[in-house]
Amino acid sequence: MSERPTERVPIAILISGRGSNMVSLVTAAQEGRLSADVRVVLSNRPDAPGLARASDLGIPTAVLDHRAFATREAFDAALADELERRGVRFVALAGFLRVLTPVFLRRFAGRVLNIHPALLPSFPGVHAQRQALEYGARVTGCTVHFVDEGVDTGPIVAQAAVRVRDDDTEETLAARILEQEHRLYPLALQAVLTGRARVVGRRVVGVEGPGDPPGPDAG
Amino acid sequence: MSERPTERVPIAILISGRGSNMVSLVTAAQEGRLSADVRVVLSNRPDAPGLARASDLGIPTAVLDHRAFATREAFDAALADELERRGVRFVALAGFLRVLTPVFLRRFAGRVLNIHPALLPSFPGVHAQRQALEYGARVTGCTVHFVDEGVDTGPIVAQAAVRVRDDDTEETLAARILEQEHRLYPLALQAVLTGRARVVGRRVVGVEGPGDPPGPDAG
Numbered sequence: 001m002s003e004r005p006t007e008r009v010p011i012a013i014l015i016s017g018r019g020s021n022m023v024s025l026v027t028a029a030q031e032g033r034l035s036a037d038v039r040v041v042l043s044n045r046p047d048a049p050g051l052a053r054a055s056d057l058g059i060p061t062a063v064l065d066h067r068a069f070a071t072r073e074a075f076d077a078a079l080a081d082e083l084e085r086r087g088v089r090f091v092a093l094a095g096f097l098r099v100l101t102p103v104f105l106r107r108f109a110g111r112v113l114n115i116h117p118a119l120l121p122s123f124p125g126v127h128a129q130r131q132a133l134e135y136g137a138r139v140t141g142c143t144v145h146f147v148d149e150g151v152d153t154g155p156i157v158a159q160a161a162v163r164v165r166d167d168d169t170e171e172t173l174a175a176r177i178l179e180q181e182h183r184l185y186p187l188a189l190q191a192v193l194t195g196r197a198r199v200v201g202r203r204v205v206g207v208e209g210p211g212d213p214p215g216p217d218a219g
Numbered sequence: 220m221s222e223r224p225t226e227r228v229p230i231a232i233l234i235s236g237r238g239s240n241m242v243s244l245v246t247a248a249q250e251g252r253l254s255a256d257v258r259v260v261l262s263n264r265p266d267a268p269g270l271a272r273a274s275d276l277g278i279p280t281a282v283l284d285h286r287a288f289a290t291r292e293a294f295d296a297a298l299a300d301e302l303e304r305r306g307v308r309f310v311a312l313a314g315f316l317r318v319l320t321p322v323f324l325r326r327f328a329g330r331v332l333n334i335h336p337a338l339l340p341s342f343p344g345v346h347a348q349r350q351a352l353e354y355g356a357r358v359t360g361c362t363v364h365f366v367d368e369g370v371d372t373g374p375i376v377a378q379a380a381v382r383v384r385d386d387d388t389e390e391t392l393a394a395r396i397l398e399q400e401h402r403l404y405p406l407a408l409q410a411v412l413t414g415r416a417r418v419v420g421r422r423v424v425g426v427e428g429p430g431d432p433p434g435p436d437a438g
Contacts, residue, residue, distance in 0.1 A: 119358055122341045136422040138378040139338055141358060159357040161380035166424040202355040205385040 008037040009193045012088040014096035015043050019050020020178060021094035021115055021185050026057050028186035035193050039086045042079075044098055060086075066098060076104035083108075092189055093147065102149055110199070112147040113192060115185050117177045119143060119159055124152035129174040138164050140173070142181045144188035146199070157197055157204045158188035227256040228412045231307040233315035234262050238269020239397060240313035240334055240404050245276050247405035254412050258305045261298075263317055279305075285317060295323035302327075311408055312366065321368055329418070331366040332411060334404050336396045338362060338378055343371035348393040357383050359392070361400045363407035365418070376416055376423045377407035 008029075013022045022041055028034035041054035042062045051061045064082060069075035080103070083091065093114040105112065118128035120143040123135070132140040141161040148154035160180040164173060191197040191207040198206050227248075232241045241260055247253035260273035261281045270280045283301060288294035299322070302310065312333040324331065337347035339362040342354070351359040360380040365373035379399040383392060410416040410426040417425050 119338060119341065119356075121354060121356075122338065134421065135340060136375045136420075137338075137340075138362075138375055138423075138426070139360060139380050141380075143357075156355045156357055161358050161360075166427055202353065204355060204357075207357070208385055 008035050009090050010039045010087045011036045011090045011092060011193075012039055012083050012086070013041045013054075013092045013094050015041060015048055015050040015054075015094050016045050016097040017048055017050060017095050019043075019048065019053055019094055021181055022050050022092075023053055023057070024182040025092055025094065025186055025189065026054065026059055028190070030057070034186050034190050036090070036189070039088050040083070042082070044075075044096070050095075072099070072101050073103045076101045080104050080107040090193060092185070094185070099151065100147060105147065105149060110146065113144055113157065113185075113189060114147050114152075114154075115181050116143045116145065116152050117174065117181065119161065120145060120152055120156060127170075129177060130170045132164065133168060133170060133173060140164060140177065142177050142184055144185055146204075155199050155202050155204050157192060158184055158207050160184045227254050228309050229258045229306045230255045230309045230311060230412075231258055231302050231305070232260045232273075232311045232313050234260060234267055234269040234273075234313050235264050235316040236267055236269060236314045238262075238267065238272055238313055240400055241269050241311075242272055242276070243401040244311055244313065244405055244408065245273065245278055247409070249276070253405050253409050255309075255408070258307050259302070261301070263294075263315070269314075291318070291320050292322045295320045299323050299326040309412060311404070313404075318370065319366060324366065324368060329365065332363055332376065332404075332408060333366045333371075333373075334400050335362045335364065335371050336393065336400065338380065339364060339371050339375060346389075348396060349389045351383065352387060352389060352392060359383055359396065361396050361403055363404055365423075374418050374421050374423050376411060377403055377426050379403045 013025055015022050026038055029036045029038055038059050040060050040062050042064060043051055044064055044066045046063045046065055054061050064079055066075045091108055091112045118132055119141040123131040139161050141159055143159045144157045146154035162177050162180055196206045197204050232244055234241050245257055248255045248257055257278050259279050259281050262270055263283055263285045265282045265284055273280050283298055285294045310327055310331045337351055338360040342350040358380050360378055362378045363376045367373035381396050381399055415425045416423050
């Protein structure tokens, strides 16, 4: 008897720009590291460069231009309709620059993840890497979290730390954090899609990794 | 010609309790890893267990009981007097549970360090380890920072990250953070005392370490 293959969960990936985390998720799914069937890569911006990258990877794409909707709620209702029509069961935000309202989130309750380029709760919101540099943080990183109705406040699934270097600019720091994002997001999403990750109050357990604890940054 | 030995800076270490970070600093000084002459270990509590540990290590101790002073400012003035009388040039807080007022800080401007058991600006104030657990952080750590007139807001000298485990209690997490504190504080203080660390705006540079960047916590 052969093992039953892991069920692949139909997901959507939402982008607004380059979609580099989208590529890392699609690649993970195509390589069998992520039990996901990427039904659609959807952008709220028609000119998002990530749309062509998704097509190149053989993934259906869609555009839902937020400027065509009078309110956030109207956009969010159309977005939820579109995803449900495609049978999407789970949503991964990957540089999607729209705040989702309860109109959307109540229809996908507990089924939306995001990745943020800081160790939340430090440096929420926009320009997280710049915030970390300007604050003088010596360690920052990235966070995969469930999306709730706040800004970057949902339960944390996984985090990775990144050391800040003396000569870092916003660009060099963002690039090193992005490397970790590309590693972390597939691992965290896989733990959620397979049910290994469990939400207990605000804590998410079951996502533990093999890594050694990171050391001090002074020497 | 022999090399001129590094100048040892006269310092005080202020405690309120066990003083485990105090022991790590004193040991580093005695082993030559910290260019400090520990002139006094001072507690605001007469019953602080760290006082006996300091005596055992051959360090002079003093008690300045805050209950004997009508105001924070009166205590702070007496504290500054006491330290200056002993020739202290730099102050390391190590579990010192008093907020210092400008009365003290203006006399030791830029010459007071503290260690905090979280990756600031996350989880400032008391019970930082409990805050991290309750928030559901997957990475926390410790921070050595200059003390300014806010609560845990001064420029950051060094940080070390610590992974949160699924089965962590406040006690187990605090113990693993404490291990990193004991490594980090002597390294960070040494960088400051030798002038290697430089404050540029809010950023402190010159304290970079040899460590590899910490990896993701999911696997």
